[in-house]
Amino acid sequence: MSTSDAAPIALIVHAHPEPRSFTTAQMTTAAQALRDAGYRVDVLDLYADAWAPTLARDDFASVEGHFKPQAEQMRAVKDGTLDATVQAHLDRLLAADLLVLSFPMWWFSLPAVLKGWVDRVFAMGAVFGGEYGLFRDAALAGRRAMLLFTTGGSGESFQPGGAFGSLDDFLFHIHRGMLEFVGYQVLDPVVTYGPAHMTDQERAAALETVRESITLVTADPRSRDASLV
């Protein structure tokens, strides 16, 4: 498929501090697979852009008294006074048909810089709440999202009954609490287990698997909702 103005847009939000890491190579591979599938790909590299992850009082032009973050988000969205960087990222999010969060698993979750991106950019009033509801009534209903990540642990350790427990259990707070919460249909995650323990040859093969998985997952119209509700 060739890209054109009508091509769907994929926004990849990437969080790894090292450009030469496997996680970054995985992101680059996924970006190319999406381009090959006809997407226009927009990459937000949070470490390279020195993204500030804390949602704080100084995000807002004027806060008097007790700071209520979501109330201030609602007010700033309504008045058009969101922080300029947050607004720019929100605009890129709202333009995207597919959101891909790309990261290494840290403490069974997202690196803080990426969690902070969600805190600031998934603003109340803009993607849920206010004139929108939650889940299927939220602003991003009809769009798709997926996780693309690496782990330190092996695939076996994330099986049900494995040393770490079922991967789906760890992903629930992201899949349900962040992505579905704002309306996304969540696609199957693409995961590379333990790249640090691989030879160069195994890493090359793993990147090829990532390429194939991205093509398959993004072509699959199934929703994961049924298994997560």
Ligand SMILES: Cc1cc2nc3c(=O)[nH]c(=O)nc-3n(C[C@H](O)[C@H](O)[C@H](O)COP(=O)(O)O)c2cc1C
């Ligand atoms: C702060 C920190 C926390 C981590 N927590 C986990 C974890 O909870 N589970 C896991 O399997 N690996 C964990 N790891 C290992 C990373 O997931 C692993 O090193 C990374 O995915 C490998 O990809 P990279 O070589 O591109 O960094 C952690 C690493 C760091 C630095």
